Amino acid sequence: MKLSVIIPVYNVEDYLESCLNHLVKGYKNKDDIEIILIDDGSTDNSKYICDYYAKKFVFIKVVHKNNGGLSKARNLGINISKGEMITFIDSDDLVPINYLNVLLDILKNTNADIISFKYKIVQNGLFNKPVEYSSKKMKNATKVDMMTSVVRDSYTWDKIYKRKLWKDITFPSFRHYEDIATTYKIFEKARKFVVYDDVLYFYRQRSGSITHQNSASIKLRAVTDAIIARKEQLNFFEKNNYQKAYKLVTHDLMINAFTLIRWTIQYKLKKDNLYKEMVIYLKKYEPSIRADGIKYYLMVKAYKNVYPLYLILIYFYKKRIHENMDFYN
Known part of the structure; x- marks a missing residue:
């Protein structure tokens, strides 16, 4: 056959x-x-x-x-x-x-x-x-x-x-x-x-697919599995000297890391070991326009320089909401 x-x-x-x-x-x-x-x-x-x-x-x-x-x-x-x-x-x-x-x-x-x-x-x-x-x-x-x-x-x-x-x-x-x-x-x-x-x-593409899910837990599980797969790919392509593939996986891992961090904060989820690992990964990554292209260069630079301010604003915004709720109660 x-x-x-x-x-x-x-x-x-x-x-x-x-x-x-x-x-x-x-x-x-x-x-x-x-x-x-x-x-x-x-x-x-x-x-x-x-x-x-x-x-x-x-x-x-x-x-x-x-x-x-x-x-x-x-x-x-x-x-x-x-x-x-x-x-x-x-x-x-x-x-x-x-x-x-x-x-x-x-x-x-x-x-x-x-x-x-x-x-x-x-x-x-x-x-x-x-x-x-x-x-x-x-x-x-x-x-x-x-x-x-x-x-x-x-x-x-x-x-x-x-x-x-x-x-x-x-x-x-x-x-x-x-x-x-x-x-x-x-x-x-x-x-x-x-x-x-x-x-x-x-x-x-259907509404029931992962990309169309509204559940925070399903989204987080999906992006977690994506990160695990990308990390496995990264190790494989580095070991076997597939340089172009390695660089592409690096960029995909960045996107997954950004998504994990954003959803963890947005949905008030536990900051687990993978979250901490991805934060460190992005902080340590030194992008270059030549190697990464302007898109990923600006993405990482913006995260390193602007994202901390974003987190501070989110913190005080949430604190303000809780204070207002206490007042009205």
Whole structure:
């Protein structure tokens, strides 16, 4: 079997049918591809939708399991997959019509370890225009360039991988941003890379995603997991001398650190060890316009010189509010 498509499913009844309809439309060869639906303990109609499609299409199989999170669902899909190559789809996203045929055409024309393609962020809409394969869109890429690109594009679903690359590598359980913590490790094991210069994935941003959460605890947990992943990347890229990737991760860690500090203060949360570590990290970091660019240079300089004043103002502002509340009580 050439390709396994792994799709974790959890409470996406409003999106799953459109995801699967787009996926299977136009695909006729039943032997080259398997689609693995991992129902991660859905409590809505998603599990029944999975069963319906598994009965309708012989190349679709479904596994029902107790809820354990996205990482465990993906890991299970990898373990039971039979394809020489694997790819992933999130069940609330979409792929263009003829997606499977294009992926097979790509695989027929390269023996690359990893093939990366473009994606597009969408909200809603119809995507009925089929994609077509073109050899002119196939471009070889160097490992250094791909290790640099994976910093900003750690998504798992816009790539095809040789399944053997995943031996001894799993997605970390119970962490946000599991892609950031994993994809670069797979890239390091690969030798040959190809970039397919076309959009083959539609990433649907929903109100339930982490970026749209209002819960302070969820936000803080997410940015904490992002910092942990970035620190792991930083150590890896420094050790393996990927200088451009290292610098990009440094900048991403800065953004995460600023966010952690701001949210900790804004939501009056405990200043834990990671908070203190990030404060020290930013204080010690000496930016330069040449190495960091004007944006990050000004960002760090402003934090060091202006942010203490901001904290003082916040302190007295909160104190004033409490005094007024005591007065009226």
